[in-house]
Amino acid sequence: MSGERASWPLYEVFVRPRRGLNHVHVGSLHAADDRMALLAARDLYTRRNEGVSLWVVRSDAITASSPDEQDPFFAPSGDKVYRHPTFYPIPEDVPHI
Amino acid sequence: MTDDHVYLSLADAAGEPDGEARWAYGTGFADPLLGVDAAPPEGVDPADLAAYCLMLGDDALVLSQRLIQWITRAPELEEEVALANLGLDLLGQARRLLTRAGQLDGTGRSEDELAYWREDFEYRNVRLVELENGDFAQCVARLLMFATARGELYRRLTGHADPVLAAVAALGVKELAYHREYAHSWTVRLGDGTEHSRQRMQAAVDALWPWLDELFTPHEAELRLGVDPSELRDTVLAGLAEVLDEATLSVPEAAPRAYVNGRAGRHGVHTEALGPLLAELQVVARAHPGATW
Amino acid sequence: MEASAEAQSRFEAVVANEQRVEPRDWMPDAYRATLVRQIAQHAHSEIIGMQPEGNWLTRAPSLRRKAILLAKAQDEAGHGLYLYAAAETLGVDRAELTEKLIDGRQKYSSIFNYPTLTFADVGVIGWLVDGAAICNQVPLCRCSYGPYARAMVRICKEESFHQRQGYELLMTLMAGTEGQRRMVQDAVDRWWWPSLMMFGPPDGASPNSERSMAWRIKRHSNDELRQRFVDMTVPQAEILGVTLPDPALAWNEERGSWDFGEPDWSELMQVIKGQGPCNAQRIDRRRAAHEDGAWVREAASAYAAKHGRKGSAQ
Numbered sequence: 001m002s003g004e005r006a007s008w009p010l011y012e013v014f015v016r017p018r019r020g021l022n023h024v025h026v027g028s029l030h031a032a033d034d035r036m037a038l039l040a041a042r043d044l045y046t047r048r049n050e051g052v053s054l055w056v057v058r059s060d061a062i063t064a065s066s067p068d069e070q071d072p073f074f075a076p077s078g079d080k081v082y083r084h085p086t087f088y089p090i091p092e093d094v095p096h097i
Numbered sequence: 098m099t100d101d102h103v104y105l106s107l108a109d110a111a112g113e114p115d116g117e118a119r120w121a122y123g124t125g126f127a128d129p130l131l132g133v134d135a136a137p138p139e140g141v142d143p144a145d146l147a148a149y150c151l152m153l154g155d156d157a158l159v160l161s162q163r164l165i166q167w168i169t170r171a172p173e174l175e176e177e178v179a180l181a182n183l184g185l186d187l188l189g190q191a192r193r194l195l196t197r198a199g200q201l202d203g204t205g206r207s208e209d210e211l212a213y214w215r216e217d218f219e220y221r222n223v224r225l226v227e228l229e230n231g232d233f234a235q236c237v238a239r240l241l242m243f244a245t246a247r248g249e250l251y252r253r254l255t256g257h258a259d260p261v262l263a264a265v266a267a268l269g270v271k272e273l274a275y276h277r278e279y280a281h282s283w284t285v286r287l288g289d290g291t292e293h294s295r296q297r298m299q300a301a302v303d304a305l306w307p308w309l310d311e312l313f314t315p316h317e318a319e320l321r322l323g324v325d326p327s328e329l330r331d332t333v334l335a336g337l338a339e340v341l342d343e344a345t346l347s348v349p350e351a352a353p354r355a356y357v358n359g360r361a362g363r364h365g366v367h368t369e370a371l372g373p374l375l376a377e378l379q380v381v382a383r384a385h386p387g388a389t390w
Numbered sequence: 391m392e393a394s395a396e397a398q399s400r401f402e403a404v405v406a407n408e409q410r411v412e413p414r415d416w417m418p419d420a421y422r423a424t425l426v427r428q429i430a431q432h433a434h435s436e437i438i439g440m441q442p443e444g445n446w447l448t449r450a451p452s453l454r455r456k457a458i459l460l461a462k463a464q465d466e467a468g469h470g471l472y473l474y475a476a477a478e479t480l481g482v483d484r485a486e487l488t489e490k491l492i493d494g495r496q497k498y499s500s501i502f503n504y505p506t507l508t509f510a511d512v513g514v515i516g517w518l519v520d521g522a523a524i525c526n527q528v529p530l531c532r533c534s535y536g537p538y539a540r541a542m543v544r545i546c547k548e549e550s551f552h553q554r555q556g557y558e559l560l561m562t563l564m565a566g567t568e569g570q571r572r573m574v575q576d577a578v579d580r581w582w583w584p585s586l587m588m589f590g591p592p593d594g595a596s597p598n599s600e601r602s603m604a605w606r607i608k609r610h611s612n613d614e615l616r617q618r619f620v621d622m623t624v625p626q627a628e629i630l631g632v633t634l635p636d637p638a639l640a641w642n643e644e645r646g647s648w649d650f651g652e653p654d655w656s657e658l659m660q661v662i663k664g665q666g667p668c669n670a671q672r673i674d675r676r677r678a679a680h681e682d683g684a685w686v687r688e689a690a691s692a693y694a695a696k697h698g699r700k701g702s703a704q
Contacts, residue, residue: 007483007484007485007687008173008687008690008691009699010475010478026544027471027472027475027541027544028475028478029175029471029475030173030175030484031175032286032687032690032691032693032694032699033286033690033693033694033697033699033700034699034700035282035700036175036282036286036690039179039278039279039282040175040178040179042275043175043178043179043182044175044178044468044471047178047182047461047464047465047468048548058699064414066414067412067414067415067416158453162448165447165448165456165460166448168440168444168447168460168463168464169440169441169444169463169675169676169679170675170678170679170682171679171683172679172682172683172684172686172687173683173686173687174437174467174470174471174474175471176683176686177440177464177467178464178467178468178471181460181461181463181464181467182464184460185457185460185461185464188453188456188457188460189457191453192453192454192457195453208453209452209453209454212453213451213452232682233682233683233686285693286689286690286693287686287689289693289696289697290688290689290690290691290692290693291685291688291689291692293685293688293689294685294686294688294689294692297685377448377449378448378449380449381446381449381450381451381509382451382452385451385566385567385569385570387567388451388566388567388569388570389562389565389566390450390451390452390454390455390509390559390562390563390566
C-alpha cells in the first residue's frame with residue numbers, strides 16, 4: 001500500500017421505514033462523497049425493502065451531547081410533572097377533555 | 098429477550114415494542130409477474146418472441162456472471178454490496194426472460210435447462226457482456242454502456258404487446274436506471290479523479306467502445322416484433338457522451354468490431370471469452386445430469 | 391483515560407443493570423480493547439467468510455441457487471460493514487483494521503481456512519457453520535456494548551435465512567441422486583469437527599472468558615454453547631438422513647443432552663497458527679482486492695477533494 005490511510009470519511013445513515021414514520025438511525029458507512037454515501041446506503045441498508053427514504057450525513061457534522069452532561073441536560077425535566085396531562089385531575093364525567 | 102432457543106429469541110427481538118421501527122426490517126415482497134397473462138399475444142410469432150427473450154435473457158445472464166466474478170475482489174466493501182445488487186437484478190431479469198423463452202419456443206425448457214444445457218453457439222448475447230472483466234474501470238465502463246442502452250430499450254418495451262416482456266421491462270427500467278446512476282457516478286469519479294485513474298478510465302472506454310455497436314444492430318426476429326434497436330443509437334450515444342464529458346473523458350472514434358461472415362453474438366458467433374465463462378457456469382450441473390438442486 | 395471512581399462505578403452499574411454502554415461513555419481500557427479485538431475479529435470473519443462459498447458462486451448448478459448464494463455472500467459483506475462500523479465507535483478506523491487483518495496481526499474465525507470442495511459444502515456451511523454462528527451470535531444481541539448488540543440484532547435477523555437455505559439445499563440433495571447424497575455425507579464428514587471448534591477451546595483453556603462474562607460481552611461459556619449446538623443439530627441430522635462422524639455421540643438421559651467426542655484441538659491450533667489448508671489463500675485474496683482497489687479509492691478521494699463532497703454526479 002502507498003501508505004495511504006486517508007480513507008473515505010464516515011457517514012451516518014437514517015431510513016424512513018414507511019410513509020408516516022420518522023427517519024431512524026440504522027448505521028454508518030464510508031464514502032468519498034455525499035452521492036456515493038447515498039447510493040451505498042441504498043445498497044447496504046435497504047436490501048430487504050426496509051425503507052422509502054434515506055438520509056446520509058457526515059459523522060463529523062453531528063454535534064452530540066456528552067455523557068458528562070447527562071444530568072445537567074436531562075435531569076431538570078424530571079420534576080416538571082405539570083407538563084403532562086395526567087397531572088391535572090378532572091372529573092371523569094367531563095366530556096371531550 | 099431470551100436466547101434459550103435461537104429462532105424463538107429472534108422472533109422475540111422482532112416483538113420488542115420499538116423493534117420494527119428501530120430495525121426498519123422490510124416486508125412486502127412482490128413477484129413482478131404475478132397475475133400477468135402468459136398466453137402469447139395475438140399477431141406475434143411465438144418463435145420470434147422466444148428468440149428475442151433469449152437474446153435479452155442471455156445478455157443479462159452473462160453480464161451477471163461477470164459481475165459475480167467481482168465478488169470478494171471489489172475495490173471497497175461497499176462496492177461488494179453494490180456489485181452484488183446489480184448482479185442480482187440482472188440475474189432476476191435473466192431468469193424471467195429465459196423462462197419466457199422456454200414457454201414460447203415449443204420445447205418447454207426451464208430457465209435452468211436453457212442456462213446450463215446450451216452450447217456457446219446457442220447463446221444469443223451480444224459480445225460486449227461476455228468480454229473478460231479487466232479492471233474496475235472496465236467494469237464501470239461496461240455497466241455504463243449496457244445500462245444506458247438496455248435502460249432505453251426497456252423503456253420502449255414497457256408498452257410491448259407481450260404482457261410478460263412488458264412486465265419484465267417495467268421492473269427492468271427501474272433497475273437499469275439505478276445501474277446507470279451507479280456507473281455514471283463512478284465514471285465521473287474515475288475520469289475526473291487522479292491522473293492515473295483518468296488514464297485507466299479512458300483506456301476502459303476505448304477498449305469497450307467498439308463492441309457497443311452490436312447493441313444497435315437489429316436481428317431479423319426483433320424487426321418482425323416491431324423492435325428496432327438501431328433507433329436507440331442516437332439517444333444512447335448522446336447519453337454516453339454527456340457522461341464522458343462530465344468525466345473529462347473523450348468519446349472514442351473507434352470503428353465497430355467486425356462480425357464473422359456477417360454474424361456475431363445474436364447469431365451465436367461469440368468471442369473466445371464466452372466458452373470458458375460457460376464452462377465454469379455449467380460444470381456442476383453437467384456433472385450431474387437429471388439432478389435437482 | 392483516568393478513571394474517576396464515580397465513572398468506574400457508573401460503568402459497573404450500567405453493566406450490572408443490563409443497560410447498554412454507549413460509545414461516549416467512560417469505559418475501562420481493557421473493556422474497550424477486548425471489544426475492539428472481538429468485533430474486529432468478527433467483522434474479518436464475515437469478510438473472509440465470503441470466500442469459501444464465493445468459490446461456488448460462478449458454478450452454482452441452478453439459477454435459483456446462484457441468486458440465493460449471491461444474496462448470502464452480499465449479506466456477509468454487509469454484516470462485515472455493520473461490525474466494522476460498531477468497532478469504529480470505539481475509536482479505531484476500518485482501514486487500520488483491514489491492514490491488521492492483511493498483515494496477520496488480527497485473526498478471523500478458523501473455520502474459513504478449510505476448503506469448500508463440492509457444491510454440497512454450500513449447504514453444509516449454511517446448516518452447520520451458520521448454525522454454530524447463530525448459537526454464538528444470538529446471545530451477543532444482549533451484549534453490554536450498545537453498538538455491537540444493535541449490529542448483532544440486525545445480523546441475526548438477516549442470517550436467519552442463511553441456515554435455512556443450507557438445510558433446504560441439503561434436503562434437496564438427499565432426495566436426489568446417489569452422487570448428490572454422497573456429496574452431502576462427504577461434506578458433513580469434513581465440516582462437523584471444524585464446526586464444533588468454532589465455539590473456541592474448552593472452558594478450562596479459555597483464559598479471557600471469565601472477564602468477558604463479567605462484562606456481559608459474553609453470556610455463555612464455550613462448552614455451554616457447543617453443547618447447545620450439538621443438541622440442536624443431532625435431530626436435524628437424523629431428519630436429513632446423514633451420519634455425524636462421531637462414534638461417541640449418544641443420548642445422555644441423565645443430562646438430557648447428547649454426549650459427544652473430543653475435537654482434535656491440536657489440529658485447531660495448527661489452523662489458528664496459520665497452517666490451515668487455506669490460510670494463505672484467503673489472506674492473499676483479501677490483500678489483492680484491497681491493493682488492486684487502492685487506485686479506485688484514491689481517485690474517489692481526489693474527486694471529492696476537487697469538487698467538494700456534494701460535487702458528484704447528480
